[in-house]
Amino acid sequence: xALIVQKYGGSxxxxxxxxxxxxxRIVDARRAGHDVVVAVSAMGDTTDELLELAAEVAPIPAPRxxxxxxxxxxxxxxxxxxxxxHSMGFEARSFTGxxxxxxxxxxxxxxxxxxxxxxRLREALDEGAVVIVAGFQGFNRDTRDITTLGxxxxxxxxxxxxxxxxxDVCEIYSDVDGIFTADPRVVPKARKLPVVSAEExxxxxxxxxxVLYIRAVEYARRHGVLIHARSTFSSSTGTYVLGAxxxxxxxxxxxxxxxxxxxxxxxxxxxxxxxxxxxxDVPGKAAEIFKVVARSGANVDMxxxxxxxxxxxxxxxxxxxxxxxxxxxxxxxDAVRSEIGFDSLVHDDQIGKLSVVGAGMRTHxxxxxxxxxxxxxxxxxxxxxxxxxxxxxxxxxxxxxAEAARVVHTAYGLDGDVDATVYxxxxx
Amino acid sequence: xALIVQKYGGSxxxxxxxxxxxxxRIVDARRAGHDVVVAVSAMGDTTDELLELAAEVAPIPAPRxxxxxxxxxxxxxxxxxxxxxHSMGFEARSFTGxxxxxxxxxxxxxxxxxxxxxxRLREALDEGAVVIVAGFQGFNRDTRDITTLGxxxxxxxxxxxxxxxxxDVCEIYSDVDGIFTADPRVVPKARKLPVVSAEExxxxxxxxxxVLYIRAVEYARRHGVLIHARSTFSSSTGTYVLGAxxxxxxxxxxxxxxxxxxxxxxxxxxxxxxxxxxxxDVPGKAAEIFKVVARSGANVDMxxxxxxxxxxxxxxxxxxxxxxxxxxxxxxxDAVRSEIGFDSLVHDDQIGKLSVVGAGMRTHxxxxxxxxxxxxxxxxxxxxxxxxxxxxxxxxxxxxxAEAARVVHTAYGLDGDVDATVYxxxxx
Numbered sequence: 001x002a003l004i005v006q007k008y009g010g011s012x013x014x015x016x017x018x019x020x021x022x023x024x025r026i027v028d029a030r031r032a033g034h035d036v037v038v039a040v041s042a043m044g045d046t047t048d049e050l051l052e053l054a055a056e057v058a059p060i061p062a063p064r065x066x067x068x069x070x071x072x073x074x075x076x077x078x079x080x081x082x083x084x085x086h087s088m089g090f091e092a093r094s095f096t097g098x099x100x101x102x103x104x105x106x107x108x109x110x111x112x113x114x115x116x117x118x119x120r121l122r123e124a125l126d127e128g129a130v131v132i133v134a135g136f137q138g139f140n141r142d143t144r145d146i147t148t149l150g151x152x153x154x155x156x157x158x159x160x161x162x163x164x165x166x167x168d169v170c171e172i173y174s175d176v177d178g179i180f181t182a183d184p185r186v187v188p189k190a191r192k193l194p195v196v197s198a199e200e201x202x203x204x205x206x207x208x209x210x211v212l213y214i215r216a217v218e219y220a221r222r223h224g225v226l227i228h229a230r231s232t233f234s235s236s237t238g239t240y241v242l243g244a245x246x247x248x249x250x251x252x253x254x255x256x257x258x259x260x261x262x263x264x265x266x267x268x269x270x271x272x273x274x275x276x277x278x279x280x281d282v283p284g285k286a287a288e289i290f291k292v293v294a295r296s297g298a299n300v301d302m303x304x305x306x307x308x309x310x311x312x313x314x315x316x317x318x319x320x321x322x323x324x325x326x327x328x329x330x331x332x333x334d335a336v337r338s339e340i341g342f343d344s345l346v347h348d349d350q351i352g353k354l355s356v357v358g359a360g361m362r363t364h365x366x367x368x369x370x371x372x373x374x375x376x377x378x379x380x381x382x383x384x385x386x387x388x389x390x391x392x393x394x395x396x397x398x399x400x401x402a403e404a405a406r407v408v409h410t411a412y413g414l415d416g417d418v419d420a421t422v423y424x425x426x427x428x
Numbered sequence: 429x430a431l432i433v434q435k436y437g438g439s440x441x442x443x444x445x446x447x448x449x450x451x452x453r454i455v456d457a458r459r460a461g462h463d464v465v466v467a468v469s470a471m472g473d474t475t476d477e478l479l480e481l482a483a484e485v486a487p488i489p490a491p492r493x494x495x496x497x498x499x500x501x502x503x504x505x506x507x508x509x510x511x512x513x514h515s516m517g518f519e520a521r522s523f524t525g526x527x528x529x530x531x532x533x534x535x536x537x538x539x540x541x542x543x544x545x546x547x548r549l550r551e552a553l554d555e556g557a558v559v560i561v562a563g564f565q566g567f568n569r570d571t572r573d574i575t576t577l578g579x580x581x582x583x584x585x586x587x588x589x590x591x592x593x594x595x596d597v598c599e600i601y602s603d604v605d606g607i608f609t610a611d612p613r614v615v616p617k618a619r620k621l622p623v624v625s626a627e628e629x630x631x632x633x634x635x636x637x638x639v640l641y642i643r644a645v646e647y648a649r650r651h652g653v654l655i656h657a658r659s660t661f662s663s664s665t666g667t668y669v670l671g672a673x674x675x676x677x678x679x680x681x682x683x684x685x686x687x688x689x690x691x692x693x694x695x696x697x698x699x700x701x702x703x704x705x706x707x708x709d710v711p712g713k714a715a716e717i718f719k720v721v722a723r724s725g726a727n728v729d730m731x732x733x734x735x736x737x738x739x740x741x742x743x744x745x746x747x748x749x750x751x752x753x754x755x756x757x758x759x760x761x762d763a764v765r766s767e768i769g770f771d772s773l774v775h776d777d778q779i780g781k782l783s784v785v786g787a788g789m790r791t792h793x794x795x796x797x798x799x800x801x802x803x804x805x806x807x808x809x810x811x812x813x814x815x816x817x818x819x820x821x822x823x824x825x826x827x828x829x830a831e832a833a834r835v836v837h838t839a840y841g842l843d844g845d846v847d848a849t850v851y852x853x854x855x856x
Contacts, residue, residue, distance in 0.1 A: 057511050084485040
């Protein structure tokens with residue numbers, strides 16, 4: 001008998017029918033003799049609808065009140081889920097973030113969990129009840145106000161509960177079967193990974209993979225929580241995310257396999273490229289530029305500086321950043337053009353980023369060669385390159401990204417035999 | 429500068445526009461230099477929609493979870509209202525029932541307020557903030573669970589807050605201008621009452637008047653809270669409900685008037701009549717019958733026992749009760765027919781109840797004569813009669829009720845000169 005924490009996203013509890021399906025799933029785990037704690041998101045688009053309402057009554061809603069408003073979404077889904085389980089003859093109790101002891105910082109809209117005191121949850125578990133906890137929310141001890149954790153908050157709630165309750169596994173349910181070697185909607189021959197290391201998962205998530213949120217994976221790695229990413233719509237094993245020294249549960253050895261050099265290929269169309277043209281090639285200019293960009297709130301990813309043209313003594317500096325940060329960054333840079341002394345700015349939002357991730361890169365050479373050759377053979381031009389210890393990323397034309405992903409996926413021998421498109425979902 | 433508690437029902441905050449209108453109203457009171465505490469209901473039909481959802485996932489929803497579910501409705505409206513006020517440049521903070529210190533019994537769905545500890549509300553007021561409190565909800569200290577107060581709960585929340593904070597007045601807003609001498613939809617010549625005594629209001633509410641809930645009026649009388657029932661859609665003075673020793677605020681003397689003998693005429697079509705035929709006319713039979721009826725959960729109102737026919741030694745006993753209780757009562761009685769020894773049961777749900785209420789009845793005679801004469805002149809047959817110290821009620825055919833109300837209203841000189849239908853609304 002194990003203690004299992006399960007997380008269900010909004011699409012898994014979008015309506016009464018889905019809620020009953022999830023309840024059935026929880027009851028099955030309970031019948032198997034496990035203790036079950038569930039973190040649940042708001043139903044379907046509830047959060048977006050509440051945000052719209054807020055926008056209608058206030059141009060810039062007060063953060064404290066916005067959290068009060070949004071936190072009601074999970075109260076609805078968790079109460080309904082508890083009722084559904086209850087009506088199947090099993091004891092179930094729902095708890096708000098504060099009732100569950102989810103203590104956070106006071107940063108409304110993006111609070112971070114500082115402590116979890118699940119006293120009431122333990123009591124409920126000891127009394128044999130299934131515990132349902134509102135995802136995405138907590139409260140601050142000093143202000144005694146309700147807070148929300150921001151994007152992907154429910155995943156973090158689940159992992160934090162698993163850590164605090166020392167659960168055997170944290171099952172993150174979504175509408176896809178697990179973590180794939182690539183996005184099946186882009187690469188039909190993508191394969192589901194039985195296991196992936198936490199560090200690889202972080203690189204994949206940071207570079208476009210959508211199934212798990214970085215914060216949750218990071219929290220899990222730091223606290224030694226075993227994540228099992230799986231589908232709400234099937235009972236098949238998904239993907240285990242293993243931190244240092246972790247192993248997949250007994251009885252699933254069949255899933256084990258030799259660690260591949262490359263775990264997967266991630267694609268990302270959400271970035272843009274800004275090129276600063278004609279930067280005086282003297283020390284400190286790059287520093288000035290990125291200080292300005294940082295102050296604009298933009299999150300810079302890749303950076304490339306051309307070799308300076310000796311004749312002019314000037315160079316070009318290109319960097320990528322989320323499309324949503326472009327406007328602010330451009331405005332900030334334009335304001336210091338004369339001060340820094342560059343000629344002009346070029347904005348390009350038609351780029352695509354392809355990343356190859358694999359812990360095996362540490363010990364194997366030639367990994368990048370395979371990438372570059374595959375791309376050149378298929379005539380895909382590389383515009384930027386950046387690497388980490390276990391990742392190689394390249395920027396290509398957005399239109400080339402899908403094709404690039406497919407050839408690279410093949411080149412690393414990641415292709416499966418079946419068409420994986422059937423597994424594809426929204427990714428959440 | 430006064431402390432004002434305001435209550436806004438669901439129809440007053442049904443959408444973004446109405447919420448902004450209410451926010452404006454609150455801000456006006458704040459501008460006038462008053463401290464303002466607001467109890468708000470869930471938006472429009474939210475509560476009904478949540479109840480439907482609950483029914484879809486569970487035939488008989490667990491009471492604890494149902495309260496958790498329903499309590500989310502007020503969290504949405506109160507947060508939106510606080511945002512709207514905030515965006516008008518005034519500090520505003522929303523509080524859940526538990527944050528507001530609304531301590532109740534553990535009876536989910538019909539909890540009673542046992543104590544109010546508005547510590548956080550006082551802090552917020554001292555800091556100059558408008559306080560918004562979720563109506564209809566509280567929490568139980570022992571179970572630490574969220575509770576709801578049942579029908580009309582938000583009115584009770586407002587009155588309880590006014591009592592705990594020693595407010596100068598508790599303004600209950602609805603879509604009608606106040607308390608009328610009769611339901612304007614039934615009696616077009618009904619007049620708005622500038623003042624009504626708490627005891628009269630209780631009799632009116634208990635006998636069909638819908639503007640205020642009995643529990644709230646009772647709570648106000650017990651704790652000496654001045655209620656001002658008025659309309660969300662006009663700034664005109666509504667009706668003051670005066671408990672013992674209370675008087676309407678200065679500056680509204682113009683509204684004062686000589687206390688009339690009859691305050692108003694209440695009509696009620698929600699009752700049914702059950703007649704137990706051929707009851708052995710021996711001591712204790714009536715007691716047996718009403719013990720059975722009470723055990724069925726039915727709420728008996730009026731009772732009439734015919735004079736026994738000496739020949740048969742049998743009599744008929746009639747009583748009225750809410751239509752919704754009829755089925756259970758009939759079933760319970762039928763089960764003890766032979767035991768009690770009556771012949772048969774007759775159920776009549778086509779009755780109407782007319783009540784004349786006035787504290788003046790204590791000191792004036794002939795009040796009932798006026799009633800009976802008016803009804804006989806207009807050919808309305810009286811089926812049952814019951815009286816209290818300040819009320820006379822009669823049961824007539826449901827079809828005759830409206831006509832009866834109009835002639836009686838005229839007979840007591842209550843008719844106004846203007847058609848009051850324009851004030852008529854849902855009553856909530």
